[in-house]
Amino acid sequence: MQKFLGGKSESRKQLAALPFAQKLILLEKLRDRSLLIASSSLRQRRQDARRKPEC
């Protein structure tokens, strides 16, 4: 577990050390992924199910 957490921390440091321009490209990819998830039919079905009033 400690090794896993250490690896994650190292990965975060490496990402933080990237040039700003590269980080902005990563932000675009993260945003595209977020929008894709938000528009997925699975998510829509879950939202619809939540909206249904309980009988």
Next chain:
Amino acid sequence: MKDTLQAINQMQADGVIGPYAIGGAVGATFYLEPAATLDIDIFVSFEHHPGSSMITLAPIYDYLVKHGGQVEREHVVIAGWPVQFLPPGSPLEEEAIAAAIETDVDGLKTRVMTAEHLLAIALKTGRTKDKIRITQFLESGVIDTAKLHQILSRHELLARWRAFKDKYLGDNA
């Protein structure tokens, strides 16, 4: 996003906005690992119109719509990114714009708030995502503690800072 920043620089060159600074999640990304965000927060200085104490974003929206931007609620979509233009709501944001550091994105000049100002604004705003961002800043080691304390002191945020540290940082405070 580079195209978006270029359009914002053009707005400044055309006199539509004064000095600006990138804040929020995109600003934080300058210092930290990238975190998903859907928009760009641009804090902008405005010149007050004579005889009016009102700050209006209308000239910005008019300009952008004329130049192909699309208004979506509080955002204007520029080159595919929703941008929110935020007038400084307090002296803290005014100071953050003035103190922003200049950087470049593949040769394009832009300005980003300092890490200490981003943290202070996050502390003041206080949403859950702001609190997460504060801990990320602290863990990253990019914060100049003395500089942060000066900012927090100037803007009467020290009590809130102590409360935050007691609640979230415990022994690490």
